[in-house]
Amino acid sequence: MLQAAASGRRTAREGDDVHYKGEIETPIGQMTAIVNDDGTLVRLDFKNDIRAQAYRKSPQDIVQNDDAVAHVAAQIAAYFRREIRAFDLSLAPTGSAFLQEA
Template identity: 35%
Template sequence: MYYDIIESPIGPILLAGDEKGLKHLNFLQGKKRIEVPADWVENKDFFREAARQLEAYFLGELKSFDLKLAPEGTDFQKSVWKALCEIPYGETRTYKEIAVSIGKPKAYRAVGLANNRNPIAIIVPCHRVIGSDGKLTGYASGLDVKEFLLKLEEKKV
């Protein structure tokens, strides 16, 4: 597995993946940070395009990512993550709306768990999912990061 650490307005971001695609985008600050395993190999060139697209996103110049993704998870989780990718830039959906969109209308709690286990933050936009009351709900990297990302997109719509 290759990795790189890039700087962003919300702190350092870890990118990791292999020839199949990007497997992880994690914040190195917050509750859900991960440590780089000893057997991963640093490779800035491998992530050059991902870093370029993320920089453009943070500048408000990119609204849709075009990267090869290879998240690892259950079939249910992957169906949720796919639905997250269909939420348009600058918009939000509720957990229930995601559950309905994947054909499991009563599975909104399971959607929340899958959302929390999303290994590719920002690009698979779990930050765009909010509570049914319109309030920001948990975000593995902290509500301040979620709020930052939503405000970034709000300003650039």
């Protein structure tokens, strides 16, 4: 279940499948991260990547919320500062079995 709206997240009914999208600035370009209700990373794309448009989630089910992807942004920033070499993020990739294994 989602946290209260005061946290910047939309309040949803039980069973809703809402995802959160946030923009992340990196030294190699802006990225868009999408996480699910648990903060698990579903997608990470470069902004304006045409493949990102193929994401099959309804726009009304994706809420813009940079705070929801702050944990992803923090690890990406640490990577570019050379403080970490591996990411510690829960992943829930979308797509076919082939794409999920890639």
